[in-house]
Amino acid sequence: MIASGTLLARYEDVRRATAMLAEPLSDEDCCAQSMTDASPVKWHLAHTTWFFETFVLEPYEPGFRPFHPAFRVLFNSYYNGIGEQYPRSRRGLITRPGMDKVWDYRNDVDARIESLIVICASQPGSQTREIERLIELGLQHEQQHQELILTDVQHLLWLNPLRPAYHDDSALLELQSRYLEPAPLHWLTFQGGITEIGNGGTGFCFDNELPRHRQYLEPYALASRLVTNAEYMAFIDAGGYQDPALWLSEGWAWLHSDNQAVQHPMYWEKRDGTWHEFTLYGMVPLAPERPALHLSYYEADAYARWAQARLPTEAEWEHAAMSATCEQPDARPADAVAIDQLYDSGWQWTSSSYSPYPGFNAQPGALGEYNGKFMVNQYVLRGGSCVTPPGHTRATYRNFFPAHARWQYAGLRLARSMQADARL
Numbered sequence: 001m002i003a004s005g006t007l008l009a010r011y012e013d014v015r016r017a018t019a020m021l022a023e024p025l026s027d028e029d030c031c032a033q034s035m036t037d038a039s040p041v042k043w044h045l046a047h048t049t050w051f052f053e054t055f056v057l058e059p060y061e062p063g064f065r066p067f068h069p070a071f072r073v074l075f076n077s078y079y080n081g082i083g084e085q086y087p088r089s090r091r092g093l094i095t096r097p098g099m100d101k102v103w104d105y106r107n108d109v110d111a112r113i114e115s116l117i118v119i120c121a122s123q124p125g126s127q128t129r130e131i132e133r134l135i136e137l138g139l140q141h142e143q144q145h146q147e148l149i150l151t152d153v154q155h156l157l158w159l160n161p162l163r164p165a166y167h168d169d170s171a172l173l174e175l176q177s178r179y180l181e182p183a184p185l186h187w188l189t190f191q192g193g194i195t196e197i198g199n200g201g202t203g204f205c206f207d208n209e210l211p212r213h214r215q216y217l218e219p220y221a222l223a224s225r226l227v228t229n230a231e232y233m234a235f236i237d238a239g240g241y242q243d244p245a246l247w248l249s250e251g252w253a254w255l256h257s258d259n260q261a262v263q264h265p266m267y268w269e270k271r272d273g274t275w276h277e278f279t280l281y282g283m284v285p286l287a288p289e290r291p292a293l294h295l296s297y298y299e300a301d302a303y304a305r306w307a308q309a310r311l312p313t314e315a316e317w318e319h320a321a322m323s324a325t326c327e328q329p330d331a332r333p334a335d336a337v338a339i340d341q342l343y344d345s346g347w348q349w350t351s352s353s354y355s356p357y358p359g360f361n362a363q364p365g366a367l368g369e370y371n372g373k374f375m376v377n378q379y380v381l382r383g384g385s386c387v388t389p390p391g392h393t394r395a396t397y398r399n400f401f402p403a404h405a406r407w408q409y410a411g412l413r414l415a416r417s418m419q420a421d422a423r424l
Contacts, residue, residue, distance in 0.1 A: 007132060008117045014139045015110055017389065018048065021149045024167045027099045033092025034159050038152035038407065043075065043091045046102050048142040049109045050075035054082060055367060056134045057112055060127070067108050068097075078373075081366030136204055137367070143389040150280060150387045155407045158267060158278045165282030182289055183340055186224040189418065190320060192217035197315050198357055199396040208371040209396045211359045215315045219418035222312055222320045225340040226348065226411045227303065230288035232295075233275070235303050236264055246305045251298030254404055266294035266406040280387075291411045293346045297379050297403035300349040300412035312415035314352040314398065317382040321395040343384035343393040346411030354378035354400040378402055385409035 022030060022041055030041040039047075050071060058064050066072060074094060076085040086094065097105075113135065120128040150166075157164050198212035199205035241263050244252050255262050267278040268286065275286040295303075304310050312320075324339040355375050362368035378400040384393035387409055401408060 007135060008114060010139060011113060011117065011135065012110075014142050015106070018045065018142055018146055018149070019106070021146060025153065029153070029156070030099055031092065031095060032156055034152065034156040035407075036089040037405065038155055039088075039091050039148070040094075041149055041153060042099060042102055043094065044145045044149050044152070046071065046075045046097075046105060047077055048138075048145050049102075049106045051141055052113050052135070052138045053109050054079075056116065056131060056138060057109065060131050061112060061116055067105050071105065079366045079369050081369060140204060140206070140392070141370075143392045146389050147385070147387050147392075151408050154267075154278070154280050163278055163283045166280040168281060182225050182228060182291075187221040187416065188224055188320065188324075188339060189221045190217070190219065190316070190323070192219045192418075195315070195319050197318055197396075199394075203394075205394070205396060206371055206398070207363055207368075208356070208360070208375075208398050211357060213358050217315060217319060220312070220316050221416045221418060222316065222339070223309075223414040224338070226291040226345055226413050227307075228288060229277075229286055229290050229292050231307075232265065232292035232303060233288070235306050238306065240302060240306050243306075246302040248298060248301060250403070251296075251302060254296070254298055262299075265292060265299070291341065291345045293385075293409050293411045294406050295349070295410055295412060296406045297349050297401075299406075300410070301351070303412060304414055307414060309414040309416050311349055311351040311412060314350040314380045314382055316415060317348065317350055317413070318395050321382070341383075341413075342395075343388070344386060346383070346385045346409045347381040347388075347399055348383045348413045349410060350380045350382055352380045354380050354398070374400065381408075381410055 022045065025041060030045075033040045033043075053067065054072070054076075058066075072082070073084050074086050076082050077088075078085060116131065117135070120131050153166050157166055194214055194216050196212055197215045199209040200212040240246060241255065247255065254260060265277075269276050269278065269283065271283075276283050277286045292303075301311060320339060321342055324342065356372065360372070362372035363370075379402075381399040381401065382397070384397070385408075401410070
């Protein structure tokens with residue numbers, strides 16, 4: 001059981017961090033929706049609150065009454081077990097309730113959750129443990145939405161011809177520049193064999209990280225860092241976007257679809273002959289040393305082919321990350337070079353389709369819809385990014401998006417099969 005003071009402090013910290021993300025934004029910023037895949041900030045603020053109200057307060061608060069009955073539908077994302085949902089593509093049309101009402105909603109639910117935490121402290125038992133589990137799940141869910149708030153806002157502001165900055169704090173900009181001047185790329189070799197994949201610890205994990213299971217890996221090599229902007233620029237200059245031999249058939253069709261004009265990563269833009277990149281801090285000159293980000297799976301895969309490499313499988317990525325972080329010290333090669341940019345730069349596409357692990361069982365009830373029902377037509381990304389909340393990453397974390405997704409902080413780390421290149 002989690003100590004009530006610890007859980008209460010964590011709850012307050014996470015909820016406060018979400019509110020702080022909205023501070024640089026106007027009410028107009030918070031209401032707009034840039035595309036179907038993104039959501040308005042107002043909706044994120046309300047939906048994360050809805051999660052606590054629906055999955056914690058409704059079943060466990062004495063004398064529960066909803067803050068507003070209509071919110072059950074308005075801010076339900078995709079939980080069919082809960083009931084109807086307002087269409088995702090029309091979330092930007094929810095001009096009412098206004099922001100004031102959404103903040104009232106958050107404050108009301110916060111007070112009630114905090115009271116429930118205090119009550120649980122005096123009533124140890126199986127019900128208290130379940131309430132604490134659900135609150136922790138809600139906090140992890142909210143941290144996912146903290147990252148989505150930033151990625152969705154960036155896409156929204158990018159569509160504005162003024163290219164306004166989300167934040168102009170140079171100290172915060174430094175956070176995104178912390179990986180300048182990367183170390184030279186090295187190839188880390190791993191002998192493979194039978195390894196265990198999946199979460200086996202005592203801390204929090206999502207159900208899609210379970211169960212821990214054995215998997216056989218052929219010998220492989222993994223790049224010590226992510227591909228940089230300069231390296232990706234070489235792919236563009238070499239005609240990578242014009243060479244069909246480098247692209248999956250679906251990726252080539254995506255490049256040439258009616259609503260696409262893809263010739264470079266999503267937020268790159270040429271101004272007076274010089275490449276710039278749109279960031280949360282506005283349009284800045286493209287930094288050659290930074291990781292190439294906002295890439296689709298198609299682009300990551302095409303670059304890997306051009307570089308005579310491939311994308312790692314998620315099992316290879318996890319095996320390498322576990323050994324690099326000494327979470328599996330017995331698996332660490334004696335001559336291994338440290339693996340850089342595992343969690344703090346960009347999510348890394350893998351070649352693995354998002355599917356259940358052997359023996360996977362979704363949890364019962366509506367919460368079983370959290371991950372399991374999305375295990376089709378998606379690819380797994382591993383690691384974390386510069387906008388992932390601190391403490392929200394681990395080697396077994398499975399992020400996932402469809403192959404065309406570009407607005408997330410997704411980059412690539414190259415892999416090679418040992419048998420395919422004797423030079424390694």
